[in-house]
Amino acid sequence: MQCASCKEPLETTCFYWDKKLYCKYDYEKLFAVKCGGCFEAIAPNEFVMQAQKSVYHLSCFYCCVYE
Structure with a gap:
């Protein structure tokens, strides 16, 4: 194979x-699903943060305000 x-x-x-x-x-x-922060693959067993249509590794996610 x-x-x-x-x-x-x-x-x-x-x-x-x-x-x-x-x-x-x-x-x-x-x-694979890619992290919206680092664009690396997210393993199926990883904890993630989802915001709108993006998924993030926990270490890549942070909140910010754009003006």
Whole structure:
């Protein structure tokens, strides 16, 4: 088996999306929810803060007022 994106062999783990298999790196790059602060992937088991339509790592979220 190989990753549908990078074509590298899937040796230990794989992720499934839309009937295709992906390595962890490509799956996160293509499909993972991204933090609105740092734009890095948010793991499914992480606690997050949601504001309007954005999701943030707890450490990336802060309130500010724009005038």
